[in-house]
Amino acid sequence: MPPAAIDLTRIRAVTLDLDDTLWPIWPTITRAEASLLQWLVAHAPSTAALYSNTEALRAIRNQMVALRPDLKHDLSALRRESIRLALTQAGDDAALAEPAFEVFFAERQRVELFVDAHSTLAFLSQRYPVVAVSNGNADVHRVGIGHYFKASISAREFGVAKPDPRIFHAAASAVGVQPHEVLHVGDDATLDAQAAINAGMQAVWLNSTGQDWPHAQPPHATVATLTELCRMLEGLAAPASQPASPRPHAL
Known part of the structure; x- marks a missing residue:
């Protein structure tokens, strides 16, 4: 099935995924886990000895997904409870889970944006209200990009995660538009593109x-970079009688 062309005249708002769309997530998580481990060495040495590397910390966090499926939409709670479990298993004070998590969470907000993220956010926010829609626990204000967004909808705060259509509908409602008036951009074929279409x-x-695209119904467009997204949208907006500029505005 060929992709449907983007109808620029319908777009009244843009929703954006965060992790792996505006920045690479795994370098960030690796740094945050290293900071957590360093804190445990100083404040909970038995736990640091039992979970002596970041891979072990990640493994117990992944184990928590099976232990607490009720928290699957809340990555902060999953991480906090995995730290609590590690502390308990090692015989350290479980109350240390709260300050330990805050160390992890602070470092988790120190993302390294893709080189074209700021210019893309500026390009989009000058033209449309922009809403963040994320299953992750990044805070756009702590990251330093909150001024580009009219709203931010997280699975943790909303209570359900992508691909549930309700979180997308909430994002549309946050800026007073209907879902068919929204263009969603994200890196995950299933949780972002297909879910937004649904x-x-x-x-x-x-x-x-x-x-390769894994679903029967293709997205309205596929781009390799955020810069390509801006060029595409600017090209669609160019008058038919004039060739689109080869360079995107504000990039």
């Missing part, structure tokens, strides 16, 4: 690694 939105898949 929610009645137009969708752009940010496919930076050249993956």
Whole structure:
């Protein structure tokens, strides 16, 4: 099935995924886990000895997904409870889970944006209200990009995660538009692009690694970079009688 062309005239708002769309997530998580381990060495040495590397900390966090499926939408709670479990297993004070998590969470907000993220956010926010829609626990204000967004909807705060259409509908409602008036942009074929289509939105898949599209219904567009997204939207907006500029505005 060929992709449906983006209808620029319908777009009254843009929703954006965060992790792996505006920055790479795993370098951030690795640094945050290293900071957590360093804190445990100083404040909970038995736990640091039992979970002596970041891989072990990640493994018990992943174990918590099975132990607490009720928290699957809340990555902060999953991480906090995994730290609490590690402390308990090692015989350290379980109350240390709260300050330990805060160390992890502070470092988790220190993301390294993709080189074209700021210019893309500026380009989009000058044209549309922009809403963050994320299953993760990044805070756009602590990250330093909150001024680009009219709203931010997280699975943790909303109570359900992508691909549930309700979180997409909440994002549309946050800026007073209907789902069919929204263009969603994200890196995950299923949780972002396909889910947005199922929610009645137009969708752009940010496919930076050249993956094959895994679903029957294709996204409205696929781009490899955020810069390509801006060029595409600017090209669509250019008058038919004039060639689109080869360079995106404000990039």
